[in-house]
Amino acid sequence: MQLPTILGVFFAGTAGTMALGLFSKWVDRKVTARVQFRKGPPLLQPLYDVLKLLGKETLVPENARRSGFLLAPLVGFAAVSVVGAILWYTAWKPGGVFLGDLIVVIYFLTIPSLSIIIGGTSSGSPYGALGSSREMKLVISYELPLVLAIVAVLVRAELWTFRLGELVAYQQAHGAMALHLSGLLALIVAVFCVQAKLGLVPFDIPEAETELMGGPFTEYSGAPLAVFYLMRAMLLAVLPLLLITVFLGGVDLTFPGVIWTVVKYVVLLVVIVLIRNTNPRLRIDHAVKFFWYILTPVSLVALLLALAGY
Amino acid sequence: MVRSMETIATGHPLVQRILDRVGRCIERVREDRPNRVFLEIAPAHNLEVARVLFWDLGARLATISGVDLRDSVEINYHFCFDAEHCVVTVKTWADKPDPHIESLAPIITGAQWVEREINDLIGCTFDHHPGLTRLILADDWPEGVHPLSREYQCPLNREYP
Amino acid sequence: MSWKLWALKKSPWVYHVNTGACNNCDIEVLELLTPRFDVERFGVMLVGSPRHADALLVSGICTRQAAPRLQEVYRQTPKPCVVFCIGACACSRGIFHDAYHTSPVGPVDEVIKQVDPNAIIMYIPGCPPKPEAMILGVVKALNAL
Numbered sequence: 001m002q003l004p005t006i007l008g009v010f011f012a013g014t015a016g017t018m019a020l021g022l023f024s025k026w027v028d029r030k031v032t033a034r035v036q037f038r039k040g041p042p043l044l045q046p047l048y049d050v051l052k053l054l055g056k057e058t059l060v061p062e063n064a065r066r067s068g069f070l071l072a073p074l075v076g077f078a079a080v081s082v083v084g085a086i087l088w089y090t091a092w093k094p095g096g097v098f099l100g101d102l103i104v105v106i107y108f109l110t111i112p113s114l115s116i117i118i119g120g121t122s123s124g125s126p127y128g129a130l131g132s133s134r135e136m137k138l139v140i141s142y143e144l145p146l147v148l149a150i151v152a153v154l155v156r157a158e159l160w161t162f163r164l165g166e167l168v169a170y171q172q173a174h175g176a177m178a179l180h181l182s183g184l185l186a187l188i189v190a191v192f193c194v195q196a197k198l199g200l201v202p203f204d205i206p207e208a209e210t211e212l213m214g215g216p217f218t219e220y221s222g223a224p225l226a227v228f229y230l231m232r233a234m235l236l237a238v239l240p241l242l243l244i245t246v247f248l249g250g251v252d253l254t255f256p257g258v259i260w261t262v263v264k265y266v267v268l269l270v271v272i273v274l275i276r277n278t279n280p281r282l283r284i285d286h287a288v289k290f291f292w293y294i295l296t297p298v299s300l301v302a303l304l305l306a307l308a309g310y
Numbered sequence: 311m312v313r314s315m316e317t318i319a320t321g322h323p324l325v326q327r328i329l330d331r332v333g334r335c336i337e338r339v340r341e342d343r344p345n346r347v348f349l350e351i352a353p354a355h356n357l358e359v360a361r362v363l364f365w366d367l368g369a370r371l372a373t374i375s376g377v378d379l380r381d382s383v384e385i386n387y388h389f390c391f392d393a394e395h396c397v398v399t400v401k402t403w404a405d406k407p408d409p410h411i412e413s414l415a416p417i418i419t420g421a422q423w424v425e426r427e428i429n430d431l432i433g434c435t436f437d438h439h440p441g442l443t444r445l446i447l448a449d450d451w452p453e454g455v456h457p458l459s460r461e462y463q464c465p466l467n468r469e470y471p
Numbered sequence: 472m473s474w475k476l477w478a479l480k481k482s483p484w485v486y487h488v489n490t491g492a493c494n495n496c497d498i499e500v501l502e503l504l505t506p507r508f509d510v511e512r513f514g515v516m517l518v519g520s521p522r523h524a525d526a527l528l529v530s531g532i533c534t535r536q537a538a539p540r541l542q543e544v545y546r547q548t549p550k551p552c553v554v555f556c557i558g559a560c561a562c563s564r565g566i567f568h569d570a571y572h573t574s575p576v577g578p579v580d581e582v583i584k585q586v587d588p589n590a591i592i593m594y595i596p597g598c599p600p601k602p603e604a605m606i607l608g609v610v611k612a613l614n615a616l
Contacts (some may be wrong), residue, residue: 048481055475214520221522458570
């Protein structure tokens with residue numbers, strides 16, 4: 001691929017992911033409002049939030065580490081943009097992306113959590129440090145089940161090339177992975193891990209407003225906070241797209257498959273939001289035990305079932 | 311020795327149990343309303359009466375309140391007997407100027423902060439208190455000025471700039 | 472009107488500060504943020520840190536100890552921001568006008584003006600003000616900006 005093509009894909013992917021992310025954030029707030037018997041914010045509210053944050057002044061605390069503090073949001077934003085670009089390109093031209101892009105996606109999806117940790121610890125405030133330590137414990141817990149779930153799907157499809165495009169082609173030929181038992185278990189595990197990665201209740205332990213003020217984001221204001229807000233909105237768009245690509249048959253941008261894709265995306269988003277609205281927040285030790293003692297064995301069971309061919 | 315007993319006809323059975331143990335310290339017993347007992351004692355006996363009520367009879371020290379009467383500071387210890395649905399208030403006094411009374415903190419730990427607050431606001435000193443420092447007034451509040459005592463003159467009708 | 476001010480009107484995030492109130496106004500602020508009055512329609516969201524906030528909802532008479540802390544919270548709020556004095560105590564100290572232990576600088580607006588003479592301050596009287604009165608105050612403030 002030529003460099004202009006790569007850059008074009010990257011910028012188009014970023015713009016598309018940003019638009020989809022802000023729309024998903026609106027869906028989140030609107031569904032939450034409806035569950036609470038009220039009207040929610042208007043459609044463009046997340047956009048107004050981002051514009052407002054860009055217009056405020058940026059305050060850096062005195063004993064914060066300036067470089068880490070200001071660069072952390074940009075690093076996270078860049079990583080999510082790359083993942084979005086890869087997923088959109090896979091949807092547009094399956095088989096056109098490089099070998100091993102699934103591994104790249106998994107690795108790059110850990111970077112937003114790392115950027116939150118770095119941002120929190122370089123804030124110079126006890127709330128930031130505490131929020132970062134909780135985020136670290138959470139990341140240690142949910143990464144393994146997520147990877148095991150994706151590996152279970154790959155084993156079931158008997159693909160060892162780690163190409164997202166080939167996984168999508170397999171699903172289009174043999175039906176979605178979630179229709180098999182191992183795929184279904186892996187999808188359930190993945191939805192919980194995605195809930196933790198997005199920082200939504202019941203796993204929004206790092207940014208527990210009633211306990212930690214803002215957690216890792218306490219000292220952020222103005223433009224860096226706007227970048228963090230955009231990063232989390234883009235994660236809300238990218239992670240369901242990843243789940244659809246790996247488990248539910250792939251993102252199909254051609255008519256009439258695009259209607260199915262939109263339905264799958266909205267249903268997945270609404271499931272995530274409803275889990276968020278109906279559960280209380282867990283304590284960090286409860287969350288770690290949940291991921292290590294319940295979800296990791298379930299994902300191992302899914303892996304064994306996939307090996308057995310179910 | 312009990313000097314005068316002004317109880318209504320149906321006295322609370324708790325009163326008799328208290329009188330059995332510390333009757334000689336109590337100067338007056340009043341029960342104006344059902345389940346509300348007032349015992350007046352001399353200040354020298356407050357530790358003993360409190361020990362009997364808290365440790366022997368199992369009451370709960372709800373709070374301690376202080377009132378600045380002109381020539382003395384009245385200290386009220388409010389003990390709640392939750393099982394018997396009764397509140398017993400032990401009234402004692404400390405003479406001004408320079409009011410002193412024995413602190414309950416060595417036997418009841420929960421009295422520490424309440425006595426610090428009374429010391430801040432009214433000016434009564436509690437002897438043998440583990441740490442009688444400022445609790446609720448600001449650090450730059452002048453020493454020796456007690457806002458809830460009768461001598462304190464509040465600046466009235468301040469004009470703001 | 473610049474785009475910054477326009478975006479600020481569309482999405483005011485609030486942070487609540489209590490400088491020595493009886494908590495009645497705090498309860499009414501809490502009721503304001505419940506689904507019954509649904510202030511999220513206007514973009515109002517409660518945030519956990521003053522650095523994320525656009526509007527400070529201040530209640531209380533501003534005691535001696537609370538005054539420097541309120542000033543610090545105001546300094547930590549990125550400008551442009553609006554200060555809402557909720558309740559009679561925050562507007563002018565109300566019946567605690569002559570009380571001991573209040574800040575010698577003055578009530579909440581004087582304390583804020585000591586830090587920033589050009590602060591935008593909005594007064595919402597009441598003891599406590601009804602949530603409808605608070606919404607009216609916020610709307611008037613945003614229209615006046």
